[in-house]
Amino acid sequence: MSMGAGAHRGCAPALLGVEQRAREESVEVQVREMVQGYGRRRILDGVTFTLDEGITALLGPNGAGKSTLMRTLVTDLAPRGGEVLIDGRPVDTRSGRHAARERIGYLPQNFGFDARFRVVEYVEYLAWLRGIPASQRPAAADAAIAAVGLSNQSRMTMGSLSGGMRQRAGIAGAIVGSPQLLVLDEPTVGLDPSQRAEFRRVLTSLPTSRILLSTHLTDDVEAVAQHVIVLAQGQIAHQGPTAELIDTYGSVDAGYLALVDVGDPAGQGVVTP
Numbered sequence: 001m002s003m004g005a006g007a008h009r010g011c012a013p014a015l016l017g018v019e020q021r022a023r024e025e026s027v028e029v030q031v032r033e034m035v036q037g038y039g040r041r042r043i044l045d046g047v048t049f050t051l052d053e054g055i056t057a058l059l060g061p062n063g064a065g066k067s068t069l070m071r072t073l074v075t076d077l078a079p080r081g082g083e084v085l086i087d088g089r090p091v092d093t094r095s096g097r098h099a100a101r102e103r104i105g106y107l108p109q110n111f112g113f114d115a116r117f118r119v120v121e122y123v124e125y126l127a128w129l130r131g132i133p134a135s136q137r138p139a140a141a142d143a144a145i146a147a148v149g150l151s152n153q154s155r156m157t158m159g160s161l162s163g164g165m166r167q168r169a170g171i172a173g174a175i176v177g178s179p180q181l182l183v184l185d186e187p188t189v190g191l192d193p194s195q196r197a198e199f200r201r202v203l204t205s206l207p208t209s210r211i212l213l214s215t216h217l218t219d220d221v222e223a224v225a226q227h228v229i230v231l232a233q234g235q236i237a238h239q240g241p242t243a244e245l246i247d248t249y250g251s252v253d254a255g256y257l258a259l260v261d262v263g264d265p266a267g268q269g270v271v272t273p
Contacts, residue, residue, distance in 0.1 A: 026053065026209040027103050027180035028087050029073070035081030036065070036072050043068045045234045046082070051181075051210050055203065057221040057242070058214040059256050060231035066214045067109065069231065070185050073212070074106040086181070102131070105174035105208070109186040115159025119150055119169050122158055126173040144176040145169075148202050164195030168202055175208060182208040188220055200224050218253040228252065230259045 029051035036044040043065040060066045071077045072084060075097045084091045086100040113122055123141040132140050145154050148168040153161065161169060167187055174182055184203075188196045200223050203211070215221065221228055221242060228245055230238040237259040238245065242252065249255035 028085070029181060029210060030085040030088075031073070031082070032085070033082035034069075034072065034079050034084060036068050036077060036079055038068075043234055044072075047231075047234070047236055048082075049229060049236055049239050051212060052227045053209055054226040055211045055213060055224050056227040056229060057225035058212060058229050058231060059216075059218070059221065059252075060214075061260055064231045065234050066231055067185055070106075070183050070212065070214060074104050074183050075100050103180045105176075105179035105182045107170045107174040107182075107184045107187060109189060111170050111173075113158045113166075113170075115157060117158050118155050119145060119158065119161070119172070120154040122169060123172050123176050127176045130177050132177045140176050140178075141172075143178075144172040147175060147206060148172045162195070164191055164198055167191065167195070167199060171202065171206075175206060178207070180209050182206065182211045184211065184213045186214055186216070188215060188217060196220065218251070218256055221252045222246070230256060232260045 031047055031049050031051075034044060034047045035042065036047075047065075047069065058066050058069070068077070072079055075091045078092045086096070086103060089096040089099055091097050091100045117125065120141055123144055124137045127137040127140050128134075142151075142154075145151055148171050150165065150168055150172060153165060156165075158166065158169060171184070171187070174184070187203075188199055191199060196217075200220065203213070204224055213220075213225065225242050227240065228238070228242045229236060238255070245252055245255040249258055
């Protein structure tokens with residue numbers, strides 16, 4: 001994707017460095033019999049999966065626990081049972097959480113920002129939150145902004161951006177510092193078709209080794225995701241290659257509806273008539 005004529009001269013080497021690190025480094029993500037909930041309500045029950053390299057789409061109806069799963073994965077919530085392992089280290093310990101957060105970029109569905117911040121200020125602020133040294137923040141922010149094609153808009157305020165550009169700025173904040181795992185919660189909600197198409201182009205160009213993307217839009221899954229996880233009633237109803245789901249059911253949409261309607265609570269990816 002073109003970075004635009006306004007990209008700073010230092011962006012290209014910085015971005016090449018990000019891509020090289022992403023190729024050289026990867027992150028292993030495992031979830032084992034994970035239990036999560038709020039108060040007395042159990043939201044996730046015995047969730048087990050390994051996140052494959054590439055883009056994985058997380059599908060599920062409202063209330064299935066997608067956002068709860070993502071918040072647990074990025075260490076916002078400690079698991080109530082089972083394990084979440086990032087590179088073999090459980091995230092429910094202080095050292096494990098710290099190590100995981102250095103490797104994870106996260107974009108919540110409704111991410112917060114100060115509308116007066118310029119795009120570059122917003123991304124540099126998130127670089128500070130992630131502990132990137134002050135001397136490295138400008139180059140890291142420039143590289144992240146260039147990666148999402150917003151170099152020409154880097155001096156614009158967040159409040160003045162269109163919905164699609166704002167989502168791209170949010171992704172820039174999530175990828176600053178080149179995390180190996182990127183978690184995006186419903187990133188295309190509220191975008192029009194052209195903005196969604198642009199978002200897909202940005203997403204598939206990112207050097208991050210593993211991306212987990214939640215969505216209600218099955219055409220987004222077919223367009224960008226190599227793998228798919230279907231979550232139903234707090235459990236994994238299916239996990240596997242997107243192509244396998246399409247081969248079995250004819251389309252992601254048909255497979256999703258079959259699995260959610262008559263799913264497989266044991267998580268074996270088998271649908272019974």
